[in-house]
Amino acid sequence: MKKIEQLNALGINPRKEYFWNLPVSKLVEHTLQRKQGVLTSTGALACDTGEFTGRSPKDKYIVKDSVTEDSIWWGNVNHPFSTEDFDNLYNRVTAFLSDREIYIKDAQAGSKKEYQLNVRVITETPWQSLFVNNLFLRPSKKELETFEHEWLILAAPEFKADPEIDKTRQHNFTIINFTKKVILIGGSAYTGEIKKGIFTILNYILPHDKNVLSMHCSANIGKDGKTAVFFGLSGTGKTTLSADPSRALIGDDEHGWDSENVFNFEGGCYAKCVNLSEEKEPQIFSAVRFGTLLENVRFYEGSDIVDYDNIQVTENTRAAYPINFIDNAKNPSIGGAPTNIFFLTCDAFGVLPPISKLTVGQAMYHFISGYTAKVAGTEAGITEPQTTFSACFGEPFLPLHPTKYAELLGKKLKENNVNVWLVNTGWSGGAYGIGERIKLSYTRAMIIAALDGKLDQVDYLKHTVFGLQMPIECEGVPSNILNPKNTWENPQKYDETAEKLAAQFNENFKMYQSFANGEIRSGAPKVAVNLEKA
Numbered sequence: 001m002k003k004i005e006q007l008n009a010l011g012i013n014p015r016k017e018y019f020w021n022l023p024v025s026k027l028v029e030h031t032l033q034r035k036q037g038v039l040t041s042t043g044a045l046a047c048d049t050g051e052f053t054g055r056s057p058k059d060k061y062i063v064k065d066s067v068t069e070d071s072i073w074w075g076n077v078n079h080p081f082s083t084e085d086f087d088n089l090y091n092r093v094t095a096f097l098s099d100r101e102i103y104i105k106d107a108q109a110g111s112k113k114e115y116q117l118n119v120r121v122i123t124e125t126p127w128q129s130l131f132v133n134n135l136f137l138r139p140s141k142k143e144l145e146t147f148e149h150e151w152l153i154l155a156a157p158e159f160k161a162d163p164e165i166d167k168t169r170q171h172n173f174t175i176i177n178f179t180k181k182v183i184l185i186g187g188s189a190y191t192g193e194i195k196k197g198i199f200t201i202l203n204y205i206l207p208h209d210k211n212v213l214s215m216h217c218s219a220n221i222g223k224d225g226k227t228a229v230f231f232g233l234s235g236t237g238k239t240t241l242s243a244d245p246s247r248a249l250i251g252d253d254e255h256g257w258d259s260e261n262v263f264n265f266e267g268g269c270y271a272k273c274v275n276l277s278e279e280k281e282p283q284i285f286s287a288v289r290f291g292t293l294l295e296n297v298r299f300y301e302g303s304d305i306v307d308y309d310n311i312q313v314t315e316n317t318r319a320a321y322p323i324n325f326i327d328n329a330k331n332p333s334i335g336g337a338p339t340n341i342f343f344l345t346c347d348a349f350g351v352l353p354p355i356s357k358l359t360v361g362q363a364m365y366h367f368i369s370g371y372t373a374k375v376a377g378t379e380a381g382i383t384e385p386q387t388t389f390s391a392c393f394g395e396p397f398l399p400l401h402p403t404k405y406a407e408l409l410g411k412k413l414k415e416n417n418v419n420v421w422l423v424n425t426g427w428s429g430g431a432y433g434i435g436e437r438i439k440l441s442y443t444r445a446m447i448i449a450a451l452d453g454k455l456d457q458v459d460y461l462k463h464t465v466f467g468l469q470m471p472i473e474c475e476g477v478p479s480n481i482l483n484p485k486n487t488w489e490n491p492q493k494y495d496e497t498a499e500k501l502a503a504q505f506n507e508n509f510k511m512y513q514s515f516a517n518g519e520i521r522s523g524a525p526k527v528a529v530n531l532e533k534a
């Protein structure tokens with residue numbers, strides 16, 4: 001079918017020019033010509049996403065066990081949102097796009113061929129198309145000749161929904177229609193919705209149809225060929241900690257784990273760049289070059305040099321680049337089953353140890369609980385860390401019940417010999433406002449020690465409330481911080497806070513009681529506070 005016919009079939013009747021699969025240089029050129037972005041001193045393209053709406057705190061997707069006639073998922077719409085409501089909004093968005101210049105990018109998700117998904121993304125701006133190019137897998141020329149999409153994304157930032165007409169809660173929305181295989185994004189140019197939209201559908205397809213665990217995690221592989229996986233909600237350190245010069249990067253955010261491999265869904269990274277520095281994050285820093293898209297950054301006055309400390313627009317400033325911009329990226333982005341799994345939690349209470357080793361029961365308990373803090377950035381209204389339990393460390397993106405993912409993980413933990421670690425990348429020395437965020441260099445040192453097997457050679461203390469095994473020493477880390485209680489000025493206050501947090505864990509876990517067997521329940525915190533030698 002001719003290109004124009006393909007667009008017409010989608011309900012788009014272009015009255016202006018449309019640009020299909022433009023190369024990076026052209027997308028940059030178009031952005032500059034349209035004055036929608038500027039080139040920075042390192043050659044990266046900096047754009048503003050306009051009004052930064054981010055994800056709404058009220059978004060809660062529905063849980064579905066199968067795709068039915070009206071399997072529609074939503075963010076920011078009123079319930080119920082019917083098939084007709086979807087069709088109306090779809091028609092209004094396609095009519096809107098018909099009157100605009102549009103950019104079409106054909107891309108793939110899933111680096112293991114048997115799970116690969118073809119996605120067509122139609123956007124209003126050239127730089128959104130650049131994002132798609134960078135973040136998804138890039139089909140070969142030959143593949144593009146015969147490309148047919150299975151999923152379609154329409155992203156129209158300037159289309160502001162009218163709640164009266166569109167049944168949305170506000171002007172911005174992300175709506176996934178599993179039946180029609182369409183994602184509608186409007187009212188916001190935050191490109192994160194494009195990638196997380198595809199992640200959400202893979203979180204349905206892989207576990208449900210293919211018995212493959214999908215994971216909100218980063219992954220890398222050592223010279224010894226051993227894979228490590230880092231689960232974590234936004235801002236907990238997946239991207240930062242997986243970029244390690246001594247290990248090859250598999251991916252920074254979305255992966256699958258089948259019977260043999262861990263494989264990346266994406267072809268690029270979406271790094272936070274608040275406070276980015278060459279010293280602390282050298283690999284990410286040097287990935288910011290021609291072809292990279294920077295979002296919502298600001299400059300040192302009168303220059304084209306990015307001031308990464310400037311969060312005037314949002315804390316959620318981002319760099320989107322193809323994975324091969326990281327020097328030692330693994331190609332293809334596939335590794336073996338993991339030997340180490342890290343659960344990254346950003347504990348704003350400063351209670352959890354900076355690193356601890358988990359039993360299988362604890363691993364399951366903490367995976368289902370997904371305790372962390374939301375940090376300022378991706379969610380509207382979050383300006384300081386806020387405690388949350390986000391099941392599987394990625395609840396906003398899970399269409400199936402969390403226990404589905406937990407069951408798959410539990411099975412895999414039993415089949416493979418995996419070390420599971422809980423890493424607190426959040427506060428130490430007191431809660432947020434009193435203590436400080438654990439130094440990145442210490443977190444890196446602890447992870448390296450775990451991966452090198454050095455933490456197998458030290459003694460452990462057992463945390464009496466959480467039952468977690470805390471190493472008493474670790475190369476490159478002051479021993480006193482390994483037991484969080486030591487870092488608090490007032491140990492009694494620490495105990496009280498630990499108990500309070502344990503109670504929150506127990507309260508949250510009530511939702512999953514019926515699913516949990518004795519082993520998982522044994523991973524729950526106990527309410528007693530002294531620390532004793534294990």
Ligand SMILES: Nc1ncnc2c1ncn2[C@@H]1O[C@H](COP(=O)(O)OP(=O)(O)O)[C@@H](O)[C@H]1O
Binds near residue numbers: 235240
């Ligand atoms: N101890 C720490 N461990 C990991 N990240 C930290 C730590 N302290 C501060 N940070 C910062 O937190 C942010 C983590 O963001 P990122 O790695 O993009 O998270 P994610 O990929 O999980 O969304 C980065 O800006 C990083 O510099």
Ligand SMILES: C=C(OP(=O)(O)O)C(=O)O
Binds near residue numbers: 193196233235253270
């Ligand atoms: C892109 C996102 O995820 P992360 O911060 O994990 O990269 C997001 O949540 O919008």
